[in-house]
Amino acid sequence: MHRVVVPKRxxxxxxxxxxxxxxxxRQSARLPSTFPESRTVNHLVKHKFHKYKNLQxxxxxxxALKAGYEALDLLxxxxxxxxxxxTRLSELLSAGxxxxxxNSSEQRALTKAQPVKPLSKKEKKKEANRQHQQATxxxxxxxxxxxxxxxxxxxxxxxxxxxxxxxxxVPFLRIKKPQPKNLSGVIRSKLDNRWNRIVRRDRLEAExxxxxxxxxxxxxxxxxxxxxxxxxxxxxxxxxxxxxxxSDKKNRLLAEAMWKVVLAERExxxxxxxxxxxxxxxxxxxxxxxxxxxxx
Numbered sequence: 168m169h170r171v172v173v174p175k176r177x178x179x180x181x182x183x184x185x186x187x188x189x190x191x192x193r194q195s196a197r198l199p200s201t202f203p204e205s206r207t208v209n210h211l212v213k214h215k216f217h218k219y220k221n222l223q224x225x226x227x228x229x230x231a232l233k234a235g236y237e238a239l240d241l242l243x244x245x246x247x248x249x250x251x252x253x254t255r256l257s258e259l260l261s262a263g264x265x266x267x268x269x270n271s272s273e274q275r276a277l278t279k280a281q282p283v284k285p286l287s288k289k290e291k292k293k294e295a296n297r298q299h300q301q302a303t304x305x306x307x308x309x310x311x312x313x314x315x316x317x318x319x320x321x322x323x324x325x326x327x328x329x330x331x332x333x334x335x336x337v338p339f340l341r342i343k344k345p346q347p348k349n350l351s352g353v354i355r356s357k358l359d360n361r362w363n364r365i366v367r368r369d370r371l372e373a374e375x376x377x378x379x380x381x382x383x384x385x386x387x388x389x390x391x392x393x394x395x396x397x398x399x400x401x402x403x404x405x406x407x408x409x410x411x412x413x414s415d416k417k418n419r420l421l422a423e424a425m426w427k428v429v430l431a432e433r434e435x436x437x438x439x440x441x442x443x444x445x446x447x448x449x450x451x452x453x454x455x456x457x458x459x460x461x462x463x
């Protein structure tokens with residue numbers, strides 16, 4: 168059975184290809200200084216070898232190597248200053264440049280001629296979310312505070328907000344989705360500040376234990392300091408504890424105020440729903456009580 172040889176896994180092929188690659192780069196560096204496109208030749212050599220490095224067809228590999236050796240002869244002729252080689256090399260570079268420009272112009276024409284592919288539902292939703300994030304990156308100057316609700320009159324059906332707690336620490340009212348970007352930034356900032364204070368508190372607790380040991384050692388050795396090791400650490404510890412408590416108290420009061428807003432919004436929404444239900448009833452049903460009163 169005929170043995171299949173993969174060129175890129177053959178040591179002989181790799182040696183020959185690398186030798187050709189080095190020879191082409193060497194000759195492109197030896198082109199006359201008067202030749203303006205020596206850098207273009209160097210780039211083309213690297214590009215072609217990178218493009219065809221995974222060839223597995225023996226016939227394609229042979230054709231590529233043959234073209235490489237012909238290019239090597241042409242570069243050698245041009246590097247020796249022969250006018251025929253320089254002219255031929257310039258013609259090939261010019262023809263290649265013209266072909267690339269023509270292909271790119273044709274590709275642009277085909278792209279313009281192709282109809283625009285309609286977006287899928289997922290892509291439309293993603294694009295709408297991206298536009299919403301851009302539009303809500305900054306707080307609108309005419310936005311009313313959330314605690315100024317409930318609004319006495321709204322256009323359309325009233326949307327009752329939902330009280331939500333981010334990570335169980337920061338309360339906020341969710342009106343609708345997607346969430347505004349500026350609100351997400353405020354919530355993330357508050358959560359990060361609280362977490363940093365907790366990390367600092369834990370670190371000071373560990374340092375306070377070490378400071379107590381230092382004070383105990385000073386008392387055993389009879390050394391006296393104007394300030395003990397634990398003084399500054401305890402002060403910093405008490406300060407961060409106080410900040411955490413104050414922040415939690417503010418969040419608790421804010422949650423209570425927001426819950427009152429939710430209850431008031433629910434009450435108004437129920438009243439408006441009842442009014443809409445009465446407005447949808449037929450006139451005959453609405454006039455029945457009046458008729459009965461007249462009969463009595």
